[in-house]
Amino acid sequence: MVDPAAPILIFDSGVGGLSVLAEVRKLLPDAPVIYVADQAALPYGDKTEAEIAARVAGLLGRLAERYHPRLICIACNTASTIALGMVREVLETPIVGTVPAIKPAAEMTKTGVIGLLGTAATIRQAYVDNLEAEFASDKTLLRHAAPELVGAAELKLRGGTPDPAIFARAVEGLRAQAGGADIDTAVLACTHFPLLEDELGAAFGGKVNFVDGAQGIARRIAYLTQGQSFDRQQPDFAIVTGDKHDDPALLQAFEPYGIAKICSL
Structure with a gap:
C-alpha cells in the first residue's frame, strides 16, 4: 500500500x-x-x-x-x-x-530529416545513438548542442527577456549541417527547451514541428x-x-x- x-x-x-x-x-x-x-x-x-x-x-x-x-x-x-x-x-x-523523443519524431517527419537540440552531454551519449539506431535508422538525425538555451529558459521564467541571437544560433547550428535545410521536425532534448518553443519557432521561421517527451x-x-x-x-x-x-x-x-x-x- x-x-x-x-x-x-x-x-x-x-x-x-x-x-x-x-x-x-x-x-x-x-x-x-x-x-x-x-x-x-x-x-x-x-x-x-x-x-x-x-x-x-x-x-x-x-x-x-x-x-x-x-x-x-x-x-x-x-x-x-x-x-x-x-x-x-x-x-x-x-x-x-x-529521454530524447526520437521515436515520435521519426514517426512525424515527412522529409526524413530530424533536428535534435540538447546539451553537449546529452547529444554525445550512446543512449542517443541507440535510440537513433532503433527508431530512426532510415532517417537523418542532425544533432546540435545548444547550452545557451538552458540559461535562456532560466531567464525567461524569472521574467527576463533572452537575447534573440541565442535562438538564431541554435537554429543555425542545425540548419548549417548537411541536409539541415530539410529539417521539418525538431526534438527538444532538454526539458528546459519546451519553455522556449515560441522563440525557437520564430527562429525556425515556423516551418518546424517540435517534439518533446513531457x-x-x-x-x-x-x-x-x-x-x-x-x-x-x-x-x-x-x-x-x-x-x-x-x-x-x-x-x-x-x-x-x-x-x-x-x-x-
Whole structure:
C-alpha cells in the first residue's frame, strides 16, 4: 500500500522540469508533488558523465530517504541518459526517466530529416545513438548542442527577456549541417527547451514541428500510479540546492505551476 500523502518527486537541474510538471498536473491534479531544482550544479550539460552520475545518485538517495516519494521522475535528459540505470539499481522507488523523443519524431517527419537540440552531454551519449539506431535508422538525425538555451529558459521564467541571437544560433547550428535545410521536425532534448518553443519557432521561421517527451512522461507516471490514492496534506513545494532558494523571481516562476514555497536542501 502506498501512503496517500507520499509525493511524486520531480527532479531537474533547474526549471526545465516544470515543462514535465505541467503535463503531470493535467493527468494527476490531486497528486502531491515535490519539485527539486539542483541550481547549485546548473548546468549539467558542461559536466562529465562521472560528475553527473555521482551528483544525481547522491541527491536522489538523500531525497528518497527524507521524503519517501511514491515515484521519482528524473525530468532531465542529461541526467537520465547518464544516471538513470545507476539510480534504478540503488533505489527501490520507481524511477521514470526522460529521454530524447526520437521515436515520435521519426514517426512525424515527412522529409526524413530530424533536428535534435540538447546539451553537449546529452547529444554525445550512446543512449542517443541507440535510440537513433532503433527508431530512426532510415532517417537523418542532425544533432546540435545548444547550452545557451538552458540559461535562456532560466531567464525567461524569472521574467527576463533572452537575447534573440541565442535562438538564431541554435537554429543555425542545425540548419548549417548537411541536409539541415530539410529539417521539418525538431526534438527538444532538454526539458528546459519546451519553455522556449515560441522563440525557437520564430527562429525556425515556423516551418518546424517540435517534439518533446513531457506528455509521454506524464502518461507513464499516471500509468505507474494508477489505482493509488492521493492526499495532498500541504501545499506543494520546491527544493532548491545552493543559495537561490530565497530568490523572489524564482518563486514567481514556480507559482503558476502550483508551487507555493521554496525550501533549501
